[in-house]
Amino acid sequence: MELSVSLYRYNPEQDKFPYMKNYKVKKPKKDIMVLDLLNMLKEDDVTISYRRSCREGVCGSDGMNINGKNGLACITPLSEVLRGNKLELRPLPGLPVIRDLIVDMTQFYEQYEKIKPFLQSDSKPPEQERLQSPKDRDKLDGLYECILCACCSTSCPSFWWNPDKFVGPAALLQAYRFLADTRDTKKQERLEELGDPFSVYRCHGIMNCVSVCPKGLNPNKAIGEIKSMLLTGTKEDKIKVVGLE
Amino acid sequence: MKGSTIWYLQRSSAVINLIYIGYVFYFIYSSELTFAAWNNFFYSPIMIFFTLCFFGSAIIHSFIGLWTVGTDYLTRRTIGFLSYRISKYADTLRSIYTVVFSLFGLSYLIVSLTIIFNNIS
Numbered sequence: 241m242e243l244s245v246s247l248y249r250y251n252p253e254q255d256k257f258p259y260m261k262n263y264k265v266k267k268p269k270k271d272i273m274v275l276d277l278l279n280m281l282k283e284d285d286v287t288i289s290y291r292r293s294c295r296e297g298v299c300g301s302d303g304m305n306i307n308g309k310n311g312l313a314c315i316t317p318l319s320e321v322l323r324g325n326k327l328e329l330r331p332l333p334g335l336p337v338i339r340d341l342i343v344d345m346t347q348f349y350e351q352y353e354k355i356k357p358f359l360q361s362d363s364k365p366p367e368q369e370r371l372q373s374p375k376d377r378d379k380l381d382g383l384y385e386c387i388l389c390a391c392c393s394t395s396c397p398s399f400w401w402n403p404d405k406f407v408g409p410a411a412l413l414q415a416y417r418f419l420a421d422t423r424d425t426k427k428q429e430r431l432e433e434l435g436d437p438f439s440v441y442r443c444h445g446i447m448n449c450v451s452v453c454p455k456g457l458n459p460n461k462a463i464g465e466i467k468s469m470l471l472t473g474t475k476e477d478k479i480k481v482v483g484l485e
Numbered sequence: 486m487k488g489s490t491i492w493y494l495q496r497s498s499a500v501i502n503l504i505y506i507g508y509v510f511y512f513i514y515s516s517e518l519t520f521a522a523w524n525n526f527f528y529s530p531i532m533i534f535f536t537l538c539f540f541g542s543a544i545i546h547s548f549i550g551l552w553t554v555g556t557d558y559l560t561r562r563t564i565g566f567l568s569y570r571i572s573k574y575a576d577t578l579r580s581i582y583t584v585v586f587s588l589f590g591l592s593y594l595i596v597s598l599t600i601i602f603n604n605i606s
């Protein structure tokens with residue numbers, strides 16, 4: 241049986257516009273990942289371009305739009321996404337395309353940079369490391385696991401419309417990761433940075449981010465926690481565990 | 486304005502409107518509706534106060550909602566998804582849109598104040 245793969249192609253040096261190119265491949269006997277299929281296609285057509293590195297859902301580089309839903313090609317089995325032996329692969333939506341499935345992630349990283357993704361503390365650095373009780377450490381579960389694949393932010397309409405003003409689910413999940421960290425002493429400053437009408441409040445709770453995250457994280461819940469901190473203050477006891485649940 | 490202030494305004498105006506509409510419907514269905522009864526009800530001082538609150542919050546609520554829609558969909562970027570040519574005029578389009586719905590809000594306010602205060606005197 242044959243698979244019909246429709247691939248988004250664009251090489252700015254040759255093509256005036258992007259276009260969809262069709263490929264036919266023999267359906268593999270066993271269930272393979274979308275990335276394996278791309279590698280098979282690339283053996284025949286070396287011009288096909290995409291990012292990948294770890295091939296096991298750790299590096300976050302092969303996020304793409306697979307039959308209409310964002311995901312990591314390397315951990316998405318064909319059996320899960322095929323629709324009548326058809327597969328459509330497109331770059332992550334909303335970001336500028338550099339070539340084929342490769343997008344320019346600058347806007348995404350700029351938002352990440354904005355939230356200062358590092359621990360800030362007023363106290364003197366200890367000789368070895370800043371310790372934390374296991375209970376406090378548990379508060380970071382469901383937050384620290386993010387691999388910055390951008391599947392969530394590029395599936396979020398609010399991020400499509402205002403990628404320069406709305407921080408987006410991925411960076412907001414990380415913002416909450418530091419707001420929830422008991423060792424961080426810059427909560428007030430962090431919240432002030434996020435207090436404008438766009439950074440956090442443009443999240444309309446559409447929940448696309450939750451449905452696509454390949455790590456099963458819940459950015460929407462973290463955004464809800466940030467909103468309630470902004471609305472009611474930062475008291476330590478208000479910081480809850482988001483968790484995977 | 487801070488995001489939280491807008492958030493509170495949007496929610497509280499919705500609650501005020503809901504209570505008001507509920508109250509008016511309750512009145513309509515719970516008693517026999519004659520012109521005199523309606524007139525007494527509508528022009529009682531407490532009801533005038535509530536009606537003013539209602540119109541005020543309806544205007545605030547719709548202003549915030551429409552402003553959000555405008556800054557989501559009437560931007561260079563969003564219109565650019567449909568047409569690059571039109572997207573160049575996005576800022577002008579959004580300004581016209583803002584002026585139009587602000588004028589609607591203003592006329593709404595004038596009409597509502599006229600209805601209330603013209604009939605009192």
Ligand code: SF4
Pocket residue numbers: 395396397398399408409442443444445446447448449450459460463
């Ligand atoms: S819940 Fe918020 S952040 Fe997530 S997709 Fe929806 S609007 Fe975007």
Ligand code: SF4
Pocket residue numbers: 385386387388389390391392393409410413452453454455456457459
């Ligand atoms: S939250 Fe999930 S989808 Fe978003 S960047 Fe992190 S791992 Fe990827």
Ligand code: FES
Pocket residue numbers: 291292293294295296297298299300301302303312313314315
């Ligand atoms: S190749 Fe690393 S996450 Fe897919």
